[in-house]
Amino acid sequence: MRMSGVIGVILLAVAVVLLPVLAGGQWVRIFTSTACFALAAMGAAFIYARLGMVSLAQVALMGVGGWVFLRLNHATALPFEANLLAAGLVTSVLGMLLALPALRMRGLYLALMTLMVAGALEIVFTARQFPNGGTGFWGVATSFSATVRRPLLGQSDPAYLRYSLLVMGAGFLLIEAHRRAAPGRAWALIRRSEAAAIASGVNVTLYKTWAFGLSGLLAGLGGGLLAGSLGLLDAATFRASESVLLFALVVVGGARFWFGAVATAVLYRVAPALLNNWGVDADLALILFGAALLHAVITAPDGIAGQILGFVGALRGRMPGVRP
Amino acid sequence: MTMRVLRKGSLKTAAMFGAGMIALAASGGAGMAAVSCGANTGQAATGAPVKVGGIFGNAAPGDFSASTTAARAYFDCVNANGGLNGRPIQYLTENDQWNPELAAQAASKLLKDEKVVAMVGNGSFVEMAVNAPTYKAEGVMTMASACAVSECFESPNIVSTNQGPLPSTVGAAQYMVEEKGSKNVSCIGLAIPDVGPWSCGAMEGYMASKGLAGSSVLLNPASPDVNSALLEAVGSGADTILVNLPAGLAIAFLKAAEEQGMGDSYQWASSTPLYDRTVPEALGAYWDGKMYVNAEMTPWDKGGPDAVNWLAVMDAYAPKEAARDSFSQSGYLSAKIFVDAMLALDPATLDDRAAVTAAITAIKGVTSDLMCGPYYVGEADRHMPNHAGTMVVVKGGGFETVRDCYEYDSPYFAPIFEQEKALGLR
Amino acid sequence: MRETLRALGICILGVTVLGLWLGAGKPASVLGLFIVSGLAVGSLYALGGVGLVVLYRATGVLNLAAGATGMVAVFAAWQLQDRGVLAPLAWGAGLAVALVLALGYGRFIAARMAWREPVVKAVASLGFALMLLGLVSFLFSDDPRKFELPTDKAAVMILGLRVTVTRLLLIGATVGLVIGIGLLLERSRIGLQMRALANNRRISSLIGVPILRVETMAWGLSGLLSGFTGLMFGDLVRLEPAVITFLVIPCIAAAICGRLASLPLVLIGGMTMGVVESLLTLSQPLKDLRPMAPYVIAALVLLAMNRGRALTFAGEE
Incomplete structure (x- = not known):
């Protein structure tokens, strides 16, 4: 795994340098969206892989992050970074609140709890939309929306892509750092048995809440970045079904590996864009997408990331260490 | 996209539209030759193409592509009739699938990668809200045809032919x-x-x-x-x-x-x-x-030179089953007004977005039997020419x-x- | 039974308090209108929830494609009716399509992911839902259309609201299904086997429960239920593919109210959701957010269900 981490950092560096230069205007935007959703996917993937907990509200939480980001952008003169951080933190707190019932739930029930949250948020987003510079608490004006400030180092679209990739990399490293330190060991123990974890002095409540908070943080950052990229958000992006779909793709991508989250985001944003670019009818693309999803769930236990590892392992002539 | 339009008729509507077409052809009596487009030379345009963009929404739960389909039909007709001073219009359309990100990507592709000089015939629920700031920043004018949200009517660089x-x-x-x-x-x-x-x-x-x-x-x-x-x-x-x-x-x-x-x-x-x-x-x-x-547009069967020409252009250049509805009228009219403005423009500046934008902004007092009032653009932070x-x-x-x-x-x-x-x- | 009565009591109490609070100062007849209207909507949620629970109990699959299956059924029925096929035959064909789709998915796709955990099985069924949604959106233009049943024309007055026979049929069918399926599970051999599977699959197979047969029965039954739900949604909600497909999410909320197990509780929960949603129309600040009601109620039920649990263990669902 250490090896794949090093490769990851190298690949990220290559992407940061090359993607903004090589991609055209359309693809710069597609890759920016992909980076935003990769952050959220990483959040969902890691609580699933480390704790067996399923969040079907990840995209809805991105919406919360995006809302906070836009609200602050239009209400204050704070710099981009402050707004982004606030978006991450507020979403993180919401994630932790979500974790309180989660402490007592497992498996499907927990997943459904998060789905109910996603369903409720969908209704709020539709009825209230996202702040665009209007007055009042909800900040929605009906005319031309006010501008969204971008970071100093990301004024143009290509520079913003570079910035987003770096934030994504930082998010991934944050997870990796946790995995290697005390929280990672605590999570592993909790996953085996909470009783055992408590017996060995692990604060189960703290670490579970922490994990959800971390996952929410990544979703919030992703939502804030997306808002900065588009300048405004629309409720259609954050429907409950999108949250379910993102989690399905997390399973397909492979939840246990960092490149699984990247694969998830690529499937979620790059694949539909490619099909659209090739002129495939949107409805037919949906059929293809659904079929591919079913196929991957049936055939790939560790997702695409697992298959990549298997392939690399076969190349090296031995099985890779893919233990959790 | 064409495929999508074609298969629209695959079920029930095929029979209906088929019958409608026969009736229209019979009542019009004009046949296919009577189209009138652009310079009306009868000669196909062969010069370097002028790029024009359009964004439509077509995915569950709705299809707003009628406007771009009609605009494309008119542009094809113009290209067969001398184009813009001998130069054909290359009409590039993108489907936003009601997805704000795809809408932004489409705008980037058309404005930054393809460098279109104008946007014509746009029809969507989400595209205008997302892209209004981009259109302003890029200095491009969007002559939309099927708008449904406030941003479309309260933005400096979008003007829509339909009412919303x-x-x-x-x-x-x-x-x-x-x-x-x-x-x-x-x-x-x-x-x-x-x-x-x-x-x-x-x-x-x-x-x-x-x-x-x-x-x-x-x-x-x-x-x-x-x-x-x-x-x-x-x-x-x-x-x-x-x-x-x-x-x-x-x-x-x-x-x-x-x-x-x-x-x-x-x-x-x-x-x-x-x-x-x-x-x-x-x-x-x-x-x-x-x-x-x-x-919002005049009734389909009201008649008048533009109404007759619209149907004739659709018969000659659009897929047989393409909708002939208000959005189609609106798309046709946007395209026609655009072409008329471009024909009046100095041919040397056709590739200059700023000149094209200025020419569109200068449009005023255009009348058509497809619309109750005059069409105009003008320099303003909001545009709503169609309010009758x-x-x-x-x-x-x-x-x-x-x-x-x-x-x-x-x-x-x-x-x-x-x-x-x-x-x-x- | 005691639990069901208790839940019923809590729900009636809750709805009464909400009604009195929001309806303060309004004539009682207005309140009556909203309650009857809410019951009509609630029975839609309940019917959808019943179909989900029947399948989940027997196979462990929470089928997110149930809405899409019903959607295909009602579009098939509409198309046939539009082509002049005799209406009852068209409805029958719609049900048959749903049956075939559910059996096909259960037998050939769901069976191959039996090794996955319940959440993944549930989430993967979204893939099937997207396929069906894509297919119907591809085949049908988005022209507005309406699906009607002859029972739409007749109606009775209840508390000042005209209620069509279709809605009465829906409420009757939902109650009938809850009782009928309850009896089936209680009295028949296949019901016993389904209950055994629901309790413990491994032990069931050890003692000779024919898992494949029981599961196929369950998928078939759920397919018919989805088909019927689809016809009802098409008639009473609207005939749009995406709308019917994603109505499965509030129906899941109703299923949660029954803890994915108890059909009477699904019925009570669904009805409560409908009435609360309808009553919220009277609240100025909340009325445009009223479709949140199902989710909030389901979340409260989940919280109440897990009250007092301190620990969770791997393997428990």
């Missing part, structure tokens, strides 16, 4: 007040800020300006429950219920009203989405003669005009009337 929900709702209310004696109108809109509250709010403003009562009932599109909205409208004490919803939801709402037997105890009106060929059949006999609908329409009633499986072209009047239009005065149109 606001004027159409106000127009419907005005008809009901002036000709049907309505005193209290309840507007049923979508609970999406830049759609329902925006348009129903302007209707309330109109009612208040006349010293009458108006109220809004907002429906969340995700809810299966339309009954409570109906009860809420009844509770408001209204004598007239004005449906301002997408056609599918409007039909569900009216079905609930039919269930309650309310067809005769209230007066009924609707904004333009119900002016659609398949609506009378979907509504059923119950609403015959009861439902008054505002049409026609009122029709659902009758005998079709529509019957009950009030021809009339201009709407509401406090909302005050800044627009000012613009028109400044341009010498009023």
